[in-house]
Amino acid sequence: MKKILVTGGAGYIGSHTVRELLDNGYEVVVYDNLESGHKEAVAKAKLIEGELADSGKLQAALEGIDAVVHFAAYIYVDESVAEPAKYYRNNFSNGLVLLEAMRQAGVKKIVFSSTAAVYGEPTEIPVKESSPTQPINPYGHSKLMFEQALDWCCRAYEMHGISLRYFNASGAHKSGELGDAHLVQAHLGTAAIKAALGELSELKIFGTDWDTADGTCTRDYIHVSDLARAHILALEKIEEGEPHRVYNLGTGKGVSVKEVLAATKKVSGADFKVTETGRRAGDPQALIANVDKARRELGFETTESDIEHIIETALRWHQRHPKGFSGGSS
């Protein structure tokens, strides 16, 4: 049986991936400092409460491990602009501690959670992996820096790495047991659900004069369980091809802000106030993945990313866990 160490496995996407790994017969060790993760989200796996910067503890945790899936990071774009050093330290420097610990422990395979934020304002839609990477905030830059360092380390240390650039991760586990427990809700889908549940008094649309079918921005929403399955495919194919490869993970289809709101109202049966305001600085008009490479090389297909299913599962999670796991997180 393959034994996988999952850093940040107690977080939103990590916990869904841990569940998927366990369901597919992998042995899983979660390594997480629980700063924004939850024990309850990984109750079925072994959990080591540890900090990425603690290289001794990491090295001990890597004993007998076949591959690492690396989620642990800070994730808020706005915070990264206000506190860049915090993001470079955790997302880049602490990532290097992990790579060094893997080298010492002789663990040679790693799947890394990257992001569409590495593209910044995309120069083409849909965005290909070969499109220019020009991040417009420290969050995206810190993730790109780690991707690039990983690329060099894979070549120098004969490692195998795959960086998965997620587009808009959304939805929740269909069981209703796992979901996005962050209290700070930076994502439209979750804000819409909070509005449907009466926790937000209104929702703002930033810009209705974009050059899109209904004038609002479009994004590529991918269900967190589809993302989770992609990690299994990546682990299965990690030794094929170039030492380090990069893949977009999305659906290849754009869903507009107005479509998200309409789907939320339909699925929840609730009406809520929507206010149209001007464009927000730094919002690209469209962010849609070209997923041909992941389809071709990993055999990746989405099966749960229909927007109504995404909203349905997220709604179920929020209804069952109004305060997240025991009381929520940052």
Ligand SMILES: NC(=O)c1ccc[n+]([C@@H]2O[C@H](COP(=O)([O-])OP(=O)(O)OC[C@H]3O[C@@H](n4cnc5c(N)ncnc54)[C@H](O)[C@@H]3O)[C@@H](O)[C@H]2O)c1
């Ligand atoms: N959520 C999205 O839409 C999205 C999109 C693209 C990429 N990503 C990437 O996916 C990954 C997971 O994101 P998420 O939304 O699940 O975030 P999350 O905050 O839910 O998960 C991050 C986990 O890492 C842990 N962690 C953070 N720093 C740590 C450290 N120094 N040592 C040990 N543990 C630490 C946290 O406790 C948490 O459990 C991140 O790398 C993020 O950049 C997320």
